[in-house]
Amino acid sequence: MCLDPVAAPPSSQVTRRGVLAGAAVLAAGGAAVAGSASPATAAPRGVSHGGSGRPPRGGTLIIDGGTLLDPLTGRVTEDAVVVIEDGVVRAAGARGATRRDAAAVREKARVVHADGRWVLPGLVDAHIHLSTHAEAHRALRLGATSVRSGSTAFYQDIALRELARWAPDQAPRMRAAGVFVTPKPGDTLLADPDLAPLLRLKDGIRTPEALRRMVEVNLSRGADVIKTRVNERAGSPTENPLTQVYDRDQLSATVAAARRGGATVLCHSYSEKGVHDAVLAGVHSIEHGVYLGERTMHHMRERGTFFTPTLAAMASLAADPDPVLAERGRVFLPIARRAVLRAFELGVPIAAGTDSSGGVIDPIGREVELMREAGLPALDAIRTATTGAARLIGLERGAGRLARGFRGDAVLVDGDPLSDVSVLKAPSTVIGCGIQVSDD
Template identity: 30%
Template sequence: MLKKSLLAAVAVAAMLGGVAAEAKTTLVYAARVITDPDKPSLGPSTVTVTDGRIMTIEPGRAAAPAGADVIDLGDKTLLPGLIDLHVHLTGDPGGDFRNEAVDPDEWGVIVGVKNAAITLRAGFTTVREAGSAQYTAFSLRRGTAEGLIEGPRIIAAGVPLSIIGGHGDVTGFREDVHAILDQGYTCTGAVECAEKVRKASRAGADVIKITATGGVLSQQGRGLGAHFSNDELVSIADTAHSLGLKVMAHAHGERGIEAAAAAGIDSIEHGTFADDAALKVMKAKGTYLVPTLMAFEGVRERLGKGIYTPTVEEKVRMTLGRVGQAVTRAKALGVPIAFGTDAGVFEHGRNAGEFALLVKAGLTPREALASATTTAARLLSMENEIGRIAPGMSADMIAVDGDPLGDVTTLEHVRWVMARGRIAD
C-alpha cells in the first residue's frame, strides 16, 4: 500500500513539474555558420540545442550524446531565423475593401493559420503583426506559441489607432455602415488618444500601431499627409512607453514622418517621402525606419488591373517614383534601418524579396541581413532572445544554399527552419 502511495505521489509530482522531464537535445551540423551578421562566418560547426535553447556552438562535427537527435545540413549555411517587422497574416492581397463588411473576424484567423505556416517555411521565425481585427492576431500569437499551429513567434499590434476617417479607420461605406464596422480605436485629442492606447494594451497588444499619415490602399482620399496633431502623437508615445510598449507608425508623407519621430514614436513604417529634415529628426531621436519595399512591388503588380479603386490607384501613382529613395538617404544619415515587408499587400512567403530591394537601395548584403536579425531584434527589445546564434538564445535558425553575405537572393530559397527549437515540416 505504501509502495503504491509513493508511486502515485511521484506520478503527480511529475505531472506538476516536481520531477524534471528528460531534456530534448538536438545537434545541428552545417558547413558554414553565420552566428551574427556583424561577425565573420564560422566554418564547419555544430550547434547544440536543448529544450528550445541554443547551448553551444562548437567547431567541426561534435559527438552526439546518447538519445540526441542529429541534423546534418551538409554544405548548407546555417544562420539566425529572420525577423519581419511588418506583416498582416490575417489578410491576402487583392481583396475587395467591401469584404470587411461581409467576412467575420474569425475568417481572419483561418487565413492567418495558412499564412503563418507559409511565413515560417520562408525562414521568418519572428514577425510583428502590424494591424488586424481585435483578437485575430492575438489568437494566432497564442497558437504558434503553444505549438498548436505552425508559424513564427508573433508580436501583435491588434487594431491600429487612427483619426476619424483616416487610414486605418473604416472608410468607403455609408455613415450608418461605418458606425456598425467601427472597432473603437479612432481618437481625437490627447486625452482620448491616451485612452485608446490603454484600451489596446488592455486588449493584449504587444506594440501600439498608429496611422500617422494617409495610406495608399485605404479608401480615404485625402492624400498621404499628416493625420494626428503633435499633442496627440506625444500623448500616444508617452502613454505607450509608460506601459512598456513601443509604437510603430505607418507614415508616408515627410511632415507626418517628422512629427511622429519628434514625438518619440519608435519606428516609421514605409517612410516613402522621408526627406533630410525628417530623417535628421529620426536620427536624433533614435527612430527606426522599416521601409517595406516589397509592398510596392505587390502594388505595382496589381496596378491597372481593376483590383484597386480609382481613389487607391491615384495614391499608388503618387508613391511609386519615390520607392527606395528614403532608404538610401537614411543610410547616409545614420538612421537605423530594420526589415519589414507589409506581407499581405503581396503574397505571404515572398518576404525575402525585400533583401534584394534593400541592397538595390544601397545596403550591403551584410547590412541587409542585419536589418532582419540583430537590428530588428533591437527594435523589438529582444536582442537577448532572437537575432543571433549564441548560447542562451532561442533556437531560431534557418539554412540556405550558398552564402547570403555574398548573394542575398539565397535567402529567397530557405531549405530548413527551426523555430523555438521546433523543426518546421
C-alpha cells in the same frame, strides 16, 4: 519551455483571452495543428512538453555541418555545428569547439545535416499582418521565426502569439499590436466591448481621451506594441497617402499613453511633414516613410528611431492591376530606395518588414533583397532582418543570432547569402525553437 528569453509569460487575463481567440484560430486550421507539438499529441523526438498547464519546452536538435554566418560580427564559420537544447542554443561554432556540447545531447537530439548549405539565425519580419493560422505558418515556413504585428482587426495577433508559445513549428514568435489606433476604426471597435462606446464619437478617434482609451484597451488585452498612423493608406485608390490624419499633438498623446503602459509605438507614414511630426512626437519606428527627408533622418539617428521601409509592399503595389495603385507603387519604390540608402549612410537604424497582409505572404528574404538593391552591402541588408529587426522589436538578446543563450531559431539556405541575398527568399529548412518546421 519555449518562451522569449527576455519576456515573461502574459498575465492570466491575457491568457484567458488568448485561449478563447486561439480556439477559433485552431478550429480554422485544425488539420495542420493536429500534428504540431501540443500537449494533446505525441511530441516529436527531442521535444519535451512539461506540465499540462505550461507550454512545452522547445526541441533538442543539432545542425551538423554547413557554413554558419553570425550577422552581428560578420564571422563565417565553415563546417560548423549548432547545438540547440530545449529550444535554446547551447553552442554554435566550429566542429571542434562544439564537440562536447553536441555529445552531451546527441542521444536525445534530432540531427539536421547541413553540408553544402549556409546556416543563419531565423529571420525577423518587423512589420507584418497575420490574422490566420495559415498566414502565420506560411510566414514561418518562409523564414520569419520572429515577427512584429502591424495590427489586426480583432486581436488575432494576440491569439497567434499564444499559439506560437505552444507550437513554435506552427507560428512565428509574435510581438502583437492588437487593433489599429486610427481616426475611423469602424467595426474594429467591436473587437472589444470596452471600445464599442467610441463608435458614437462623431469625429472618430481624435481627442486625447479617445486616443488614450484605444491605447489602454489594447494594452489591457495584451498588446506588446501600439500601431498608429499619421497619413492615409497607399493601398486604397480612394485615399491619398500624403494626407495627414493626426497632428503632432495627437501623436504625442498616443505615444504618452503607450509609454505609461511600457509599450512603444510604430507609425504608418508617407509624407515628409507627417514623418517629421511622428518622429518628434516620439514614435519608436517609422513604417513606410517614403518621403522621409534628411532633416528628419538626423532626428531619427539622434533619438534611435527606426526606419521600416516595407519595400516589398511597394514593389507589390507597382504590380497591382488597379492603375492608380500601380502608378503609386512605381513612383514610391525608387523614392523609398533612395531614402533607405541615405538613412543607412547617416546611421539611422533600419529594420526589414514585408507589410504582408490579406493572405498574401511575401518572404522576408524578398525585403532583404530589396534592401540590397537599394544599395546596402549584403551583410548590412541581412542585418536589417536579423540583428537590426530583433533590436527594434525588443528581442536583441534572444533573436538575430545563433549564439549561446539565444533562442534556437535558424534558416538553412542553398547558397552564399553574402554573394546573393536572394537565396534567403526560399529557405530549404526552417527551425523554430529547436523544432524543424514542416512544409505548408
